[in-house]
Amino acid sequence: MKAIKHSAKSIAKSMGRVLNVPIVILAAIVLIATAAGFTNTTPVKQVKLDKTQLSLLVDKTYNLKATILPANATNRNVIYTSGNNSVASVSKTGVIKALKAGKTTITATSAANRKLSAKLSLTVTEPSTRTITDMAGRKVVIPYNVNRVCSSGTAQNQLMLFLGAGKKIVATLPAFKANPWVQKVLPDIKAVPAPFEGKGVNIEELIKAKPDVVTLWSGTEEIQKKLDELKIPYVLIFYSTTDEFKKGISLMGEVLGKSESEKAQQFIRYYDGNIKTVSGRTSGIQADKRKRVYYMTDTPLSTEGSDSIVTSWINIAGGVNIAAKNGIKDLAATVSIESVIEWDPEVIIIRDAKNKELIMKDELWKNITAVKNRQVYVNPKGVNVWSARSADGALQPLWAGKILNPGLFKDIDLESETKKFYKTYYNYSVTAQELKDILYPEK
Structure with missing residues (x-):
């Protein structure tokens, strides 16, 4: 009888859709008809x-x-x-x-x-290996589970730390190992060997580290040749623009594993959200109203041009990279003081704090608008400087927006945002003093 009732309901549903009659009524009709032998259903066996x-x-x-x-x-x-x-x-x-x-x-x-x-x-x-495509378009076979990684670049090491994979770093470079912020976030880094230096490597030390995979920046052909000979898999991760950076962090997450890959996608959503927030407020600024920005790197006359991520965040924040506007393309360009004077930037953003003191005292710089109006700022710096190819760069559009167009970003609490960011991505609780050190490095 139960089977008959179930069949009646099924038939009633089909008829109800066609006849637009309540299913309960049709089910009763079908049930009576079935009991009387007027329908023919075949039960499942x-x-x-x-x-x-x-x-x-x-x-x-x-x-x-x-x-x-x-x-x-x-x-x-x-x-x-x-x-x-x-x-x-x-x-x-x-x-x-x-x-x-x-x-x-x-x-x-x-x-x-x-x-x-x-x-x-x-x-x-689990399979023993998997194949990924690196940023040079190479197909690379790596172990399915990656637990030991050697990275040649500061930015790549930071990505690993940032994605919660700091303990997977088994070889690094001296500058990253000596970074005070890295030592705070990952105390174990002090015991990690540092065979990379510039574009070279101590190959014996690298072999001792027994890496599952090595990540390399571009321009490391000599290291690549040695790794090819040793049949050690390596992945090229490099970037200069905002879109390339997001691809780079996504690739690093893919190399490291599922949890790191998920965190990479979480970060990209956060980064895109900040870009959308800032560009949404600055997109209406006319070209002739955008502040002229000069970005200073290692020395007062070194800068980055149109091929750099620097140009991206300056544009997003409502400014214009004055070097890029005047034809500079390279990531590491040297310009003349005469050019800077002619460009007359309204804002100068400095990567290295020591350069601020130099230009503020230099007679050659004193008549530049940014110097006269004291619109010279040292870029925030934590685990890495925010401004250039850094995972902390997700905060850069917010900071730059407040610097270039403060009236549009009064509601952005950068201190609160920075504390939350470090807790989320480094699992580190920033103190009040550390927050000042990050946001105001010249002090």
Whole structure:
């Protein structure tokens, strides 16, 4: 009788959609008709699967096929479920997706009779390797689980620290190892060897570190040649623009593993949100009203041009990179004092605090508008300087917006935002004094 009632409901649903009659009424009619022998339904007797045991590698799929018997059963619908959705998921149509190593059971149940089902025993295993594409377009085979990484660049090491993978750093470079902020966030860095220096490497020290993979910046051809000879996999991660930076952090997350990859995507959403917030307020500033900005790097006459991420955040903040506007393209360009005087920047942003004191006392700089009006600022710096190819650069548009157009950003609490950022991405609680050191490095 239960089977008859279930069939009646199924038939009633189908008729209800066609006749626009309440299902309850139709179900009663169908039930009476069935009892009287006026309808002909065939109950389900068995559920069969094309497999009862299956092994899959993580991230692979399999389309499980269920057969309802007899073939002329009235209701042939099947409900698929997974005994452990963290190991494997299964779609409504029976597509199994392996998610992580482990075992689970996939069950196919008759929709007409929930007492009838068939089961598949599933084992999910991890592959030994995986293939990624680096920023040079190279296909690189790396271990499936990456736990030991050597990175040649400060920015790359910072990305690892930032993504929660600091303990995976097994070889670094001296400047990163000696960074006071890095030592605060990752005290263990003091014991990590530092075989990289400039574009070279102590290959014996690198081999001792037993890396699963090495990440390299561009221009490291000599190191690449040595790693090719040793058959040590390496991934090229480099960037100069905002879009390239986001690709770089996404790639680093992919290299490191699932949790780091998820954190990389979280960061990209945060970064994009800040860009949207700032550009949304500055987009209406006319070209002739945008402040002329000179960005100073290692020396007073070194700057970055149109190919640099610096130009991106200056534009987003409502300014114009005066060097880029005057044809400078390089990331490391040297200009003349005569050019700077001619460009007459309204704001000067300095990467290295020592240069502020130099230009404020220099007779050659005194008549430049930014110097006369004391619109000379040292860029914030924590684990890395915010302004150039740094993970902390997600905060740079907010800071630059407040510097160039303070009236548009009165509501932005940069101190609060910085504290939250460091806690979220470095798991580090910044003190009041440390916050001042980051935001006002010249003091």
